[in-house]
Every structure is written in C-alpha cells, then in structure tokens.
Amino acid sequence: MSMRIDPQIKIDTAGIAMKIRKAAEKSLPEVTDHILKDTSQYVPYRSGTLDGSPEPPIYLGTKTEICWSTVYANYVYKGISKRGKPLKYNKHPHEKAVAEWCKRAKEIHLSDWNSTLNKSMREHFKNG
Numbered sequence: 001m002s003m004r005i006d007p008q009i010k011i012d013t014a015g016i017a018m019k020i021r022k023a024a025e026k027s028l029p030e031v032t033d034h035i036l037k038d039t040s041q042y043v044p045y046r047s048g049t050l051d052g053s054p055e056p057p058i059y060l061g062t063k064t065e066i067c068w069s070t071v072y073a074n075y076v077y078k079g080i081s082k083r084g085k086p087l088k089y090n091k092h093p094h095e096k097a098v099a100e101w102c103k104r105a106k107e108i109h110l111s112d113w114n115s116t117l118n119k120s121m122r123e124h125f126k127n128g
Helices: 013-039 071-080 101-127
Strands: 058-060 061-063
Touching: 013 058, 013 061, 013 101
Parallel strands: none
Antiparallel strands: 058 061
16 A cells, blocks of 8 residues: 655745845945955045045945045046046055955955855844
C-alpha cells in the first residue's frame, strides 16, 4: 500500500520583502556615514569649507541623497571654472582630490560600502 504525501509550503513573500525593505532603510545612516568618510579624501580642499559642507543626508526610502551645499560646489565638482577653464586642485591636505569626487570614491570603495550595507542589513533583518 502506497501513501501519497503532498506537502504544501507557503512563503510570505510580501512579509519578507517588507522586512528586507525595513532593514535597508535602517541601514542607510550607517552606510551613508561610511560613504561620506570615504568620499571626503577626494573632495578638493582649500579652506575646508567645501569638504565640510555636505547637507544632512536626505533619506528617500531605500536611497539616500548627499549634497555639498557651497555656492561653488557644482563647478568644483565638474572641474571647470565659471569661465569654462579646467580647475587645478590643491593636493594638500587631500592628496586624492579630484573633480567628480563621488564617482571616484565609488570606483574605489563600492565593494566596502556594499559590505557595510550587507552586514548592517543582516543585523537589522535578524533583529527586526
């Protein structure tokens, strides 16, 4: 005599997705701090005003926005003066200062940021 067993497994995918989203949202401040710390060394530095000017991060769900707020931040970021000439950056004290410092920091540090995010999300997912 054979018995047929028909197991049914139900997975609450919506609940899991919500828990992942909450873990990501809770992880953003830690990851953003890491990004700002790593990015700072690529920000051109004359008096320190630009480097010290990021606004408090804006958290948009699972995304964050970082904005340097000096009146000249945009053209310094692009590396071109108001007159259209290329900028030369002082390398002291930031030896790695470059235009588009966020892109450069991302090229170098993205894997570290992902590690920070993964570790933080695991903790928040586990602890609710």
